[in-house]
Amino acid sequence: MKKLINSPDHVLADALVGVELAHPELKVDHTNRIIYRGEPTKPGKVALISGGGSGHEPLHGGFVGFGMLDAACAGEVFTSPTPDQMQEATKVADSGAGVLHIVKNYTGDVMNFEMAAEMAEAETGVRVESVVTNDDVAVEDSTWTAGRRGVGVTVLLEKIVGAAAEEGRDLAAVASLARTVNAQGRSMGMALTSCTVPSAGKPTFELPDDMMEMGVGIHGEPGRHRVPLAPAADIAQQLVEPILHDLDFSGAPTIVMLNGMGGTPLIELYLMYGEVAKILQKSGIQVARSLVGNYITSLDMAGCSVTVLRADDELLRLWDAPVNTAGLRWGV
């Protein structure tokens, strides 16, 4: 295993030191492994909290800041944060207007966020709503998931709903918008190589030199099938087809993300975006906005995922609204 780490046991703790030193605009609670905004949530603003296992950076800590999250809880690599962490983040971020938990659909995350919400409500009376993202069309159940896995739409949701929260919408409205965004987004990913979890010290799965995994999960969970390596245009087709088969994207503007898994260079991601965009054009899908880069990663996995979100003028307006985070920044 070749990694820029001190020890497999200290990856998260050491990385949080770097985050704190690199981002004076953020605060880091090293005990509870929470990244939160330097300024308290302004009164009346619903707080947005997310979190999950580490190894998917910039998700979630890189999306803390104006226009997106108020706080993010970091678990160990590919391991859910604990309810205690989430409860603490909920308390820290709440301004009195309530808190939205944004939870990717993995059993540990869902259970722990539920417990945290109950504990926080019982202890301090904070109002909590939750949205569970489950946009991955690849498989119905997975290694750590009942139902579909939550993947790329989480990024788009945090951006869009973050903008709505900044505008002062109340908790019910923010939660409702979050569920709408999740319902209208679909993703599919693929891997050329496995990732390697530091504590495991070896690749999560073995993939022959001439094969790729279609529909892979962001923790290296198995996808739909292993198929021979193919040209980018064919890969794009294999990613886009299941997405378009699963939801009707016609007659509406869409937001499209071509996301890298962490180990794939940007030149390949742009190349893949070109192939995806051409297929969408041919299918009559209108791409109104796009995002190309590493946003929800799987450590050092080589591969990519496609997310398509059915939008409308209002979602596009919220997408375009100012955002100021380490991972996404515009308009400020």
Place this chain on the structure above:
Amino acid sequence: MKKLINSPDHVLADALVGVELAHPELKVDHTNRIIYRGEPTKPGKVALISGGGSGHEPLHGGFVGFGMLDAACAGEVFTSPTPDQMQEATKVADSGAGVLHIVKNYTGDVMNFEMAAEMAEAETGVRVESVVTNDDVAVEDSTWTAGRRGVGVTVLLEKIVGAAAEEGRDLAAVASLARTVNAQGRSMGMALTSCTVPSAGKPTFELPDDMMEMGVGIHGEPGRHRVPLAPAADIAQQLVEPILHDLDFSGAPTIVMLNGMGGTPLIELYLMYGEVAKILQKSGIQVARSLVGNYITSLDMAGCSVTVLRADDELLRLWDAPVNTAGLRWGV
């Protein structure tokens, strides 16, 4: 070789299609492989042009836009663009106020940009100044370089000098500032793994599982020495020491970039930044600004580089000025 490409011969051409589709604010000249701003350079503004072999994305095409470059010429992977491309970019970007060529110190790039400047001056009378970056402290001469290689400082230079050009400084002032920034910046990189050039189909160099290359170049050129894998803190020491040995950074604010080589996930880059920042603190160096991420990459190489720039209030002001590019964006 596992890559998201259609064919080793079409990587650049296909990636430029993706860039054009993802960035309606940019224009792409597919014949000359130039990425340039959608709006012509405003009268009186000096134009900034850079370029070089592809495979270092977001450098340079990702830095075209307000506050940075006016145009970027893309060569094939790790291959200099031709004088024709650079001449065409020079003509397209010039508003009459002259053009600054920002050239990384590699023999092909230097020679071709020189020819392009002469051709452009002879044909259209455009005034061209050039700055050659040579900030890599690792080795004196290298595979394709007489003198030091140009690496990370190129990113910081394009940002700072880009801001100065937007303010309307004349060509001599912009070129002088560029030379100052280059003279005040130093970098050093390392690799855990080789990169693989698509047309070669195999790793550029072989590196045993328990070794790393200290001082590697961004094309996989040999560094100072191969040493056993070490904890991140030791690697940081091995990167920072030669930089501090080479230039006096005391008594001034600095801008520090922790750059990923393309195949290293963000969690490791933040971890490395923490180690680098702690060493700089202990050495009495004041870090005023920082940048962590993939900015000047080497295809899928795993590894990182450190760049330290000696700044002052004026350079910090220009650093903080608005920038609006795919690869760097703030204040707009």
